[in-house]
Each structure stands twice: as C-alpha cells, then as structure tokens.
Amino acid sequence: MSIENSLKNKIIDAFKKLNVSLSEQDIVIENSRSPEHGDYATNVALKYASRLGKKPIELANFLKGNLDMSEIDHIEIAGPGFINFFIKNDAINSIVKKIILEGDKYGHGEDKHKKINVEFVSANPTGDLHLGHARCAAVGDSICRLYEFAGYDVTREFYVNNAGNQIRTLGLSLDIRLRQLHGEKIELPDDSYHANDIIDIAKQYDKEFGKDYKVGDAKCLAHLTEYGMKAELKKIEKDLELFRTKFDIYSFETDVRKDHHVEDVLKNKFSKYSYIQDGATFLRTTDFLDDKDRAVIKSDGSFTYLMPDIAYHLIKLSRGYDQLIDVLGADHHGYINRMKSALMMQGYSKDVLEVELVQVVRLIKDGEEVKMSKRTGTGVSLRELCEEVGVDATRYFFVSRAASSHLDFDLNLASEQSSNNPVYYAQYAHARISKVLETAKDIKIDLDAPLLKEKKEMDLLKLLIEFPKLIEISAPKRAPHMVATYIQSLAAAIHGFYSECRVIDRDHLDVTSSRLALMKASQIVMKNALSVLGVSAPDKM
C-alpha cells in the first residue's frame, strides 16, 4: 500500500472514534510543498470540523492524538487546521526496493477491464501528413500508451475517408500530372493538389500503367485514383511507423458504405429522427445536443460525410468498446455535438464518445512563423520534422503541453542538442545514471537503501513515490502532458541529487550501496515515464 493510502486509512480509523465513517475518496492527502509542512498534509480537519460542530484546530488535535503512528515520525498542526505528517525515513526509502523489483511494471495500473478505442490522425490519403497531423499522432499515440500503462485495453484506429471529394480531387490532380508527363500542355487548377508527391506518384503510375491510360475514360481514372490513394496511404503508414505510431485497425469509408448498408442503418435506426426538407434528408440532432439539424442525404441522393461517419461509429461500438475516443483538430469542434447526438439516438450515453481536441501548431524558425500548406507543397511534413529534429524531440515537444493549448514549435530549440532542449535534459539524466551504474557495477546494490537521508535524496524519493498516482490521474484525463511535466521535475531531481551527492565512494560503500539503489530506481521510473510518451531512454549521450 502506498504511504498516501496508508495515511488515509489511519484517518478513517480515527474518524470512526467520532462515529463518522469516511471513505478514501473523502480524504485529500497532498504532498507538502515546503519542508516545514512535512512530507504530506491533509485538510480533513478543515473540511469536516463544521459538520461535527468543532473548531478545525480542535478536530485536528483530536485526530493527531488518535492516529496509528506507524510509519509516521511526528505530526504537526499548522495554520487554520492543516495536519502535517512527517514520515519516517525508512518508510519512504522502502519505495526503492519496490521499484527495482517491479522494474518496467512500476507505475503500471491494475487491469481496469475497460476496452477503449482511440481513433486519431485519420488523415485523408491525399498527401503527406502535415504539422497538425503530427501533433495529433503524438498526442493520440501517447494517450494510448498512457491508457495502456494505466491498465486499459486499447485499440488504435485510423479511419480512411476515401469516398469523398478529396479523393476525387486526388484523382483529377493525378490525371493532369499524368497528362503533363505525356506532353500535354495543361495547367493544374488552383483547387487541385499541387504537392510534388502527386507528380512522383503519377510518374510511378506512368511506368506501370501509363501506356494503357486513356484520357477521359472513367475506368482509367478510377484505377488511377485508387492507385494514388493506396500509394498515399502507404506513405502515411510508413511515416507513422517511423514516428513510433502503429495502428491496430485501418477502417475505410468505402467499406463502411459497401458492407454496412448505410441506407439501412438510416432507415432502420434513425427513421424516428429523420425528416425530408427541400429534397434532402435531415437528422433531428437538435432533439439532443446540437444547435442545428444536420443533413445526412443531399437532394441529389448522395450521403453527406456525416451519415457514413455515424454508421462507422456504431460499427465501432458494436465491437464492444466501453469508450470511444476521437482525437481531432480543434477546427472540428462543431462536429462533436452532432455525433454525440446521433449516438444518443441509439440509446448511448453522451459520454460514450469523448473527443480530444488538439489545438493548432505554429512552427517557429529563427523567431518567425513557418507557414505550411499541403496544397502548395511548401509545408513541413511529419517526415521532414522527424528527419530534422528527430523522433524523440518531435514527440516530446508535441505532448509537452496540454492538447487544448496552442503550441509554438520552436524548430531551433527542438533540434538543438543542448541543455536548452527539455528532451535532452531528461534523456541526459537517464544516460548519466546508466554511466554511474556501469562504473559501479562491481559494487553491491542495497535494495533497502537505509542510508538515504539528504534533502536531495528525499526530494527524489518523493517524486518516485508519486509516479503511480500520476499515471492513475493523468490517464482518464487523457493528459500525457502531465507525464511530460513530471519527467522534467524528475530529471531536475536526478541532476540535483547527482551534483550534490557523490554516488560512488569506495571509502563508504554502505552509503554507495544505498545511493546506487536510488539511482537504479530513478532510472527505472525515468525510463517508464519516457516510454509512456514514446520517447527513448538512451544509456549514452
């Protein structure tokens, strides 16, 4: 049991003597910020005093006198009625052994028996992944890793919108590029895709099928379009893999339309909520969360994007997930309530789908914003980012801030291999430990680490203790940036300890053994934390 839970139980027991029964959720134990407030503090006396007709100080003193004191060195009452706990060193030191024994499982949550589907990136296969996709990939994948580490069962899913206008545009762009290759004097229209990769694909296609291509032939165009879509998707997949992001399932909009009879879904499941106006079919989403009813069939008889998307979400739910999560660019926020409304029409709770909005990224180079555009081909792609600043730094930068925050991605800072770069700061802490452990590999490590008592040692220990709680809190919030923040303070604590406390001292092997254990434990936690973000933990730098 963690020290925190142990304290809670002691408090619960003490309250029983007042005939008050509390549960763990009723009690807040927090890490004290300043040392004079002890190691942990609670506000229970402030919170429950008035309910018991007592003064907070009075209640605090009663609790102090009625607590089981094992693990506790002493207790102080402070301020308006805070109870500050000063924990015995050996109770704190015991975390070292636990961490070393658990290894890469330390911090891993218990099995939650919850199946979660996370859909992210879901870029149209019409070109390279750009900056926005890159952040979505980093955030989405880190959310998945965080959920997994916290004990959830996660499926990563990519939805390929391959039935809409954008694919048509892709086909037409390829068609024109192909004809240009054949010497035709023809201009690429403004609303086509101008990126160079379209030319590359056209060239490739030309090599394989060029001589059979008939301009104006619908079948040829369809073949070219399909070829282009597959080529684009393959590139996307490859880039994502480079970015350490692998999807379990790729779902295609064409399959949703073909295999799942979207018409029938609409007719059988949504007739109660649909109506026809001006020749188009609308869904009465305003009965639920939406501020406007949404068209699902256009007056020309074709579906809007929404209806297949609804069908797709129902398909996902039918696979038995407890929770669907969509990671979307912030400009899609208008979409949330219509999808939730549609799911509610089928009796689902509005919370069955959670949407994580990812704010835009500004790329900054030499103090100026680098504009990007997929269409003109001048933009910075995920692949270029990985090549220029590396996967570790890119991933770390994207998740180091809350997804809801706008992010300035400083290209100079991210690619800088120096102390200024927070990624290297953290990785360096890990590498330093590796070196120390390597140098001292002949010295026995004392798992009980009884001789840790310096301030820097205690600061580090307390951070190590916090890690499992951090995972439990940040996972349901889908907040990998909390892990990034933690990593920074952990790295600072490691560096601080390293500078102040000489680890290897062959004249004092008992202290050395304790400190080596602390190093080992710190290394494990740093590595586990970095892996939640998909960032490597190098042994050498």
Added chain:
RNA sequence: GCGCUCAUAGCUCAGCUGGAUAGAGCAUCUCCCUCCUAAGGAGAGGGUCGGACGUUCGAAUCGUCUUGAGCGCGCCA
C-alpha cells in the same frame, strides 16, 4: 449573432478532486568541474493569475457577467 477553445513572469507554458509563500524552461545577471557525463548544479531579478462580482474558513482553480484572441456555425469532409 450563436457555439467551442483559450487568457498565469519579457517569451513559451505547468499548476492534480478548491488549500498554507503561484512554479518550470527560455531570455538577463552571479557563482561552481584536481571529483561518477558541465547536454549539469547553486543562486538573483522578474507576477494586480485579462477584468468585475459571487460561493467558501480559503479561489489561478468553482459560478455569473465582461473584455480580448483563435476556431466553428454548408445539401464540404
């Protein structure tokens, strides 16, 4: 006009279910390698937490109003 997201140090941002003196990095300024990686450490300066009111013993955090920014409000996806 309606809705969503946001507003914290010069800049970029943390701040967990409300807690005791609001934190970090960058930038600026001081110090510290005969010693395990100086890609490091110690320290200084820098704040009306956009504003107002309210709830509370207690508010950056919760509520209402207000100001400003970004985005969305298609029979596009």
